[in-house]
Amino acid sequence: MIAAEACSLAGMLDQLRPHVPAALISDAAWTRVQGMAGQVPAALPRVVGLECRLAHDARTDLALGLEPAGGALLAGGGSWVAPGTPEHPVWERIRSFCRPRGAGSGLTAEETLSIWLEFDDVGDAAEGPVSLPVPGIFIEIAPALRGEAARTACLAFVTRVIGELAGEHAVASLSAPLRHCFSALPSGACVPGFGFFPGRAASAVRVNVSCPDAARLVLYLQAVGWPGEANVLRSTLAEAARARGRTGCDAPEQIHFDLAPHVLPRLGLEYFLARTPQANGTLVEARFLDALVSRGLCTPGKRAALHAWPGTSLTAFAHTLWVSRVRRLVHHLKLVCEGGIPVEAKAYLGIYQV
Structure with missing residues (x-):
């Protein structure tokens, strides 16, 4: 086995390329993904995600x-330091957040389920070698902070993390809107995560909300x-809901909106897909995908490619001692809405070592 930190994520993804349908991720897009992955140690992520647009x-x-x-x-516990744009202050903030410092600061298991870094594909605008962009940052909140009794503690956690990762100026402009977002939550709803995109032009905090009832969700918004x-x-x-075979009162598993500091018009509706059938290569949400195709939000080729993605394989990676069981899942589909009208559909592919 090669030292884990010496193995890039690109090498790991190369071994999985035969499982990736070209109709879903083109050769050009894959080359750009690999350009970013080549600057990341394979040992860094627990899960690798690929966000694919489903139209053209x-x-x-x-x-x-x-x-x-x-x-x-x-x-900084290992020798790797984020390349590409290390001078951007967000990298030091992320590193500082991940350093163990005890309760009430940084990344703690009692408060944080996981942290996600998202690197945007700039498409054909990229020239020459692909540099690692400044990442979007998402925090999955631990289940203990999602209950109604824990809303005050959850709000305090979100506010603290925004200060650590986005700066106190963000806290000053967003503290009152965030309090309102938490106080307005209906019974049974929660904030399971939040994030922001320091590398993008617009400065906003993304708030995820889980509310199982569609009527109450609309009233909340x-x-x-x-x-x-x-x-x-x-x-x-x-x-x-009808396309998923659900009742009309069923809501997406999560929705998200952006605060800047007012709520912006764009919404993300996130629909989680059944995991167990995917272990055997079956995606059971065919009706939902058919509906996206009929709305022009997904091409027929990408619909077929999504059905071909799920499965399980055994792979020997350079950075691991043993053969890994790798599960490929479509974690969720997202409808991006402007003013309530779907304008784009995305699929979120997951690569899990189990």
Whole structure:
């Protein structure tokens, strides 16, 4: 086995390329993903994610899900230092956040389920070698902070992390809107995660909300000041529920909106897919994909490619001692909505070593 930190993620992904349908991720997009992955140690992520647009946009973003060992490597416990744009302050903030410092600071298992770094594919605008972009940062909140009794503690955690990762200026502008977002949550709803994109032009905090009832979800969005059309969103939610074989009151597993500091019009509706059948190579959400194709949000070729992606394989990676069992899943589909109208569909592919 080669030293784990000497093996890049690109080498690991190269071994999985035969499982990646070209209709879903083109050769050009794969080359760009590999350009970013080649600057990341294979030992860093717990999960590798690939974000694919399902219409004619070929861009594919790279996402890394970190567990404590990967967080320690990123924090400087190993020899790797983030390349590409190390002078950007976000890298030092991420490293500082991942350093163990005890309760009430940084990355703790009691508060944080995982941290995700997302690297945007700039598409054909890339010239020459692909540099590692400044990442988007997402925090999955630990289940203990998602209950109704823990909302005050959860809000305090979110506010603290925004200060650590985005700076106190972000806290100053977002603390009041965030309090309103938490106080307006209906019974049974929670904030399972949040994130932001320091490398993008627009400065905003993304808030994820889980609310199982579609009617209460729409009322919540109205209460926090979402400027879209409520009736249009109700129709979109009902149509998606029917395509999934659900009742009209069922909501997506999660939605997200951006605070800047007001709620922006764009929403993300995240629909999680059944995992167990995918271990045997079966994607059971065929009706949902068919509906996306009929709406022009997914090409027929990418629909077929999504069905070909799930499965399990045994692979010997250079950075691991033993043969790894690798599961390939479509974790969720996302409808991006403007004013409640779906304008784009994305698939989030997961690569898990189990």
